Amino acid sequence: MSHALASRRWLLAAPLALAACQSSPTQTAATSGTAAPTTADSAAAPHYLSQPLLRGIYTADPSAHVFEDKIYIYPSHDIEAGIPENDNGDHFAMRDYHVLSLDSVGGKVTDHGVALDLKDIPWAGRQLWAPDAAFKNGTYYLYFPVKDKQDVFRLGVATSKSPSGPFKAAPQPIKGSYSIDPAVFTDTDGQAYLYFGGLWGGQLQRWKTGTYDPKAPDKEPAGHEPAVGARVARLTPGMTEFAGPAKEVVILDSLGKPLKASDNKHRFFEGGWLHKYQGKYYFSYSTGDTHLLVYATGTSPLGPFTYQGVVMKPVQGWTTHHSIVEFKGKWYIFYHDTQLSGKTWLRNVKVTELKRRPDGSIIPIDPAG
Template sequence: MNKYNLLRISTSRNKRTFLSAVLVISCVISATSCFAQVKPDTNAVGNPFVRDIYTADPSAHVWKDGRLYVYPSHDIAPARGCDLMDQYHVYSTDDMVHWKDHGEILRASQVEWGRPEGGFMWAPDCAYKNGTYYFYFPHPSGTAWNNTWKIGVATSKNPASGFKSQGYIKGLESMIDPCVFIDDDGQAYFYYGGGGTCKGGKLKDNMIEIDGEMRKMEGLEDFHEATWIHKRNGIYYLSYSDNHDVNGKHNQMRYATSNSPLGPWTYKGIYMDPTDSYTNHGSIVQFKGQWYAFYHNSSLSNQDWLRSICVDKLYYNADGTIQKVVPTGAIKSK
């Protein structure tokens, strides 16, 4: 029953007072359910490893200082779909246990070409080349957000501060989820996708222009979004989230391999089952000799659009295939 129907029940003072109290209590309970669970737990280690704000879509990289950095998107409470995502933070670690929040690095109001209403700062990525960090993010340029997506670029000399918008990559279609992979020879590759299509191509040395044409990545099975590229033992791996539905839970994480960064790709299988979230979005990175899979779930909020980033160890079989990642939860420290 909404508040207008409630007010029609009676005009008596006592009933109005009672109903007002009920509304106040309901608001308090609702706010508590949104925020109480996300307070930092200093007596716990494990997943999710960020607990003071809601985060999703983790993009993980190891930079020249030896630390591992994670660039996630940011869900904003109370939950209202994905349109409120409006800003980015950066987190880093040197031991996979203690995480530092470097604070906010960019928000929609700082994007000069973006939609005036803000919001819609979805899954980002970051790359480093020739002394500069390049932060890539999807954002619409118009009120009609679904067909005005652009891939913005912000740059900095530091991995977790000082980023300034440098416009967007020209000539791209309206798609999301940028991923930038730099090969051993220094050539940078750009990938993005959505709506069942994944495309990739070369970047020019300036890291903000496409070199040649983007082309569809062939050989992927049930691609949805969340392209990620990593390389191991000379083999390129393209991982992504799919459209699969298992008992009402979506987005398994799949992968394919190739001898070339632009394919064609050979589909290999599922490396992660659905979490408790409607979505998933991951990255794979090696840190201090161990491979890790980053992803998100909804374990702090139990709401699909208030997500939290997690990480677990990832292992390969002798033939280079990926073993299923087993998500772990928080472990109380003594």
């Protein structure tokens, strides 16, 4: 969930109309990757590699997982809150989560309705940003960032016996958690890790000393200062607590040196995601103000990771956020853009195949096709 205004390589078309109706539980819509454009996709609009998975509501930041032989997607639910845009992302004022599912890529998408609402989180203040989910021992876990009543982002966890929810939130945030964009990775040995963090409005730069500094700048460090890395923490077997303090995720350049804050085409900004391929760990993330999805690889889920290259070029709209999942022998990347609205805070999730070279390196994707 990015939080700034910036010039883009796309010239946004005039905002496009979207029905104001809210999806009811079990509403379905075709995943229109091969469908004919609707009236929302005029001939004057840019070309897109893929089409929105859902058109009944605005969704973003899709975290995809395979549960019960289906793909379940845990996105943000964008709304028109009427709040002016600013660099801290106050206009991203989401109030609930919907869960989506699909039996096959290119098939129908089911919107299971509201899975968790802001009003049902005892400690929450505002802004339900990008979530993620995990499964263990018969329970599904939904991890989410939300500002507490002091306007500080914390991470919460909610549980359900169904991958589609509804989820019941724990009465307090996860102890030792902060910032945004939680992403869960469970390794082949069963150990689960939670990655999190985001700069600017995501407040990560305010935690440099390990405690929240309300007077810290809203921006990241400048110049040749070290880049601020994402955080990672081992989860306890119960999946609701950190097994120890969170550590910084270090990303190295080709010479083995940590990236600098000024290297904004490579350094971490937000939206981290970890997946494993042929024994190697791939940490991918958004570069924020340069609008790229990039990745780094390592031999441990804790890092360090060495920068490798671009996963996806800039999408239409300011923000970019993704997940990568294997399903029925193929790899897919779920992402978002602003095709339906033309507004950076009203986004739509998409999916396309992720392809690799024989050495495992990712072939960059151009969302413009």
